[in-house]
Amino acid sequence: MENILRIEDISKKFPGVIALEDVSFSIKKGEVHALVGENGAGKSTLMKILSGVHKPTTGKIYLEDEEITLTDPKQAQNLGISIIYQEFSLIPYLNAVENIFLGREIKQSNGLLDKKLMKKKAAEVLKTMNADINLNIPVTNLSIAEQQFVEIAKAIAIETKVLIFDEPTASLTGKEIEDLFKLIEKLKAKGVTIIYISHHLEEIFQLCDSMTCLRDGSWVDTKKVSNTSKDEIVKMMVGREITNAYPEKSHIESDAKTLLEVKNLNNDSISDVQFSLYKGEILGIAGLVGSGRTEVVRALIGADKANKKEVYIHGKKVNIKSPTEALDEGIGLIPENRKSQGLILDASVKNNITLPILSKVINKVNIINRKEEEDIVNNSINDLLIKTPSSKQEVKNLSGGNQQKVVLAKWLNTDCNLLIFDEPTRGIDIGAKEEIYKLMRTLADKGISIIMISSELPEVLGMSDRILVMHKGKISTQIDGDNVTSEKVMHYATGGGSNEYVE
The missing domain is CATH 3.40.50.300 (P-loop containing nucleotide triphosphate hydrolases)
Incomplete structure (x- = not known):
């Protein structure tokens, strides 16, 4: 040929x-x-x-x-x-x-x-x-x-x-x-x-x-x-062998503190959604396209209107009507589409990272403390291993994995105690995936709670301490333990059961 x-x-x-x-x-x-x-x-x-x-x-x-x-x-x-x-x-x-x-x-x-x-x-x-x-x-x-x-x-x-x-x-x-x-x-x-x-x-x-x-x-x-x-x-x-991309899971104790409790979450796309999230837990949400996974978290943080919802953080009822109010309650979202929803592509790495926390680096006369801002940005670049020639590099010139790290850096600097990852590794290569997985597990080990939505079933199984499976806008089941299989998840994702708890 x-x-x-x-x-x-x-x-x-x-x-x-x-x-x-x-x-x-x-x-x-x-x-x-x-x-x-x-x-x-x-x-x-x-x-x-x-x-x-x-x-x-x-x-x-x-x-x-x-x-x-x-x-x-x-x-x-x-x-x-x-x-x-x-x-x-x-x-x-x-x-x-x-x-x-x-x-x-x-x-x-x-x-x-x-x-x-x-x-x-x-x-x-x-x-x-x-x-x-x-x-x-x-x-x-x-x-x-x-x-x-x-x-x-x-x-x-x-x-x-x-x-x-x-x-x-x-x-x-x-x-x-x-x-x-x-x-x-x-x-x-x-x-x-x-x-x-x-x-x-x-x-x-x-x-x-x-x-x-x-x-x-x-x-x-x-x-x-x-x-x-x-x-x-x-x-x-x-340039090396990757034997196991997923870090070892933490063991969530039976008496772990409940960070988040959601009851009666309803809108035109989802109905009667209720679940809890423990401190330091990675909670996966699985389901087919159109099952309502993203709609759940958007309604939770107030990005989409909910006809009805009850949200409790540390046992205290809160009324979240917008993503800004969600952020005030310590909830950050790493969105599915990082380019259109998570980043300002023409802005620098520095300006993207510090955008949500400008109030932290503005002095009494409303002038940005450039040294303090630079210190925060450099610490984020070093901690998350963001590959960039400098903090002044425009984000659009970074690889997908490094763009995702910039989005993550934004929310980590806001001191969120709950991070929502929607399709965290979409469009990211296998090496960068491994880095993101390690970062997520490190955050969970430090006590930050994570909700992860993913269309990649191996990712859900490999990363989640507990899994909610959705079907047609409802939670079909929650699956606990390390014995979960892809067949079991798909059984409930395709409507094979409802409102069951699986050990």
């Missing part, structure tokens, strides 16, 4: 950072090629170079044995290289047709848009993908999976030779992932080469023909997926 893409000695330097250094490898035509590595390994930088967003500092790119120089994404698309980012690039208030042909609209001889023809062609492209999508409504009203299909349609509406997927399954359900994989197999059968970036190694073994690993901006290895193993890939990624 001939090579379609060859990368030779690619390096990329940013101020204070070497993102890539002398990376070389080839990708064969018509294969699905995985690109793996920890957050910060250089995967995204390399893909931005291949799609024309960044120019390499040094090195050469060959497409079908011809050297190419990419100056912008439009040129890359014209050459047949397209990328589908984890954060979609759709215009939310345009419909699918308008998004698919944005920037390359079909016009009639009189210069007016040929909307009828564009709609016909969009429908034809989507039909080849078995995607039944309403073409007349703004894409913001489509599901995440439907939006992703529109993104793919944008790419393949013109001749595409190389299609790059960046964490494509991060927000998809099991059925939607199946549909995506079927589509990728169809594209592969048509000769389209796929570059597939994912932290889910099981997807790589299910889907990919070969893989390349990057670590710290350098090439580690390229090999057939059939000739490697999950353990070997992990070792390539992190």
Whole structure:
């Protein structure tokens, strides 16, 4: 099989950072090629170079044995290289047709848009993908999976030779992932080469023909997926073996103090939710997509309206009507979408960390004490091992794992005694996951209580001292002890029981 893409000695330097250094490898035509590595390994930088967003500092790119120089994404698309980012690039208030042909609209001889023809062609492209999508409504009203299909349609509406997927399954359900994989197999059968970036190694073994690993901006290895193993890939990624990603659980004593008690929590999405949380406990909330997991904690902290709720902290009834009031009661939320809900991406690491605690570092004449602020930030960077050139670095330039640590640093400096982690390791590599798990267990050992919501069942089982399982807006059961199994959790998550307590 001939090579379609060859990368030779690619390096990329940013101020204070070497993102890539002398990376070389080839990708064969018509294969699905995985690109793996920890957050910060250089995967995204390399893909931005291949799609024309960044120019390499040094090195050469060959497409079908011809050297190419990419100056912008439009040129890359014209050459047949397209990328589908984890954060979609759709215009939310345009419909699918308008998004698919944005920037390359079909016009009639009189210069007016040929909307009828564009709609016909969009429908034809989507039909080849078995995607039944309403073409007349703004894409913001489509599901995440439907939006992703529109993104793919944008790419393949013109001749595409190389299609790059960046964490494509991060927000998809099991059925939607199946549909995506079927589509990728169809594209592969048509000769389209796929570059597939994912932290889910099981997807790589299910889907990919070969893989390349990057670590710290350098090439580690390229090999057939059939000739490697999950353990070997992990070792390539992190430079060491990870035998057990989950730290040892604490033993919650029977007479442990109750930090939080929730009764009769109700709104349009959840009903009759009640549970307790002990000091120093990690309480996992499991369930299928749409079961009401996130809705529970949003209603708890006042981000969503509750028709009815009773909340007790240290036995005292409190009335929490907003996230600000929740913070006043010592409750912090590390949200599911850190980029849109947890961070100001264009702001520095320092400004993000100190945003919730400015009142602590402002003196009597309302001027920020810069030394005190810097001390807090530097302590957070050192304690949480945040990898950043300096506290002045914009958060958008950090890896996903380090962005998550910045969100965590924000809330740790507020002296919260209850932290809610919603999908704490989404989009984070296996090495950074291990660090986050250790941080969570260290916090629990210090007496901070944690509620953790996760779609990754092994994570729920590996980290939780106790698990609440939700089904259709209700707590189906709570499972206590180290004997919990994935089968038991899934039994209740799919409606196999209700309001039972399992030893």
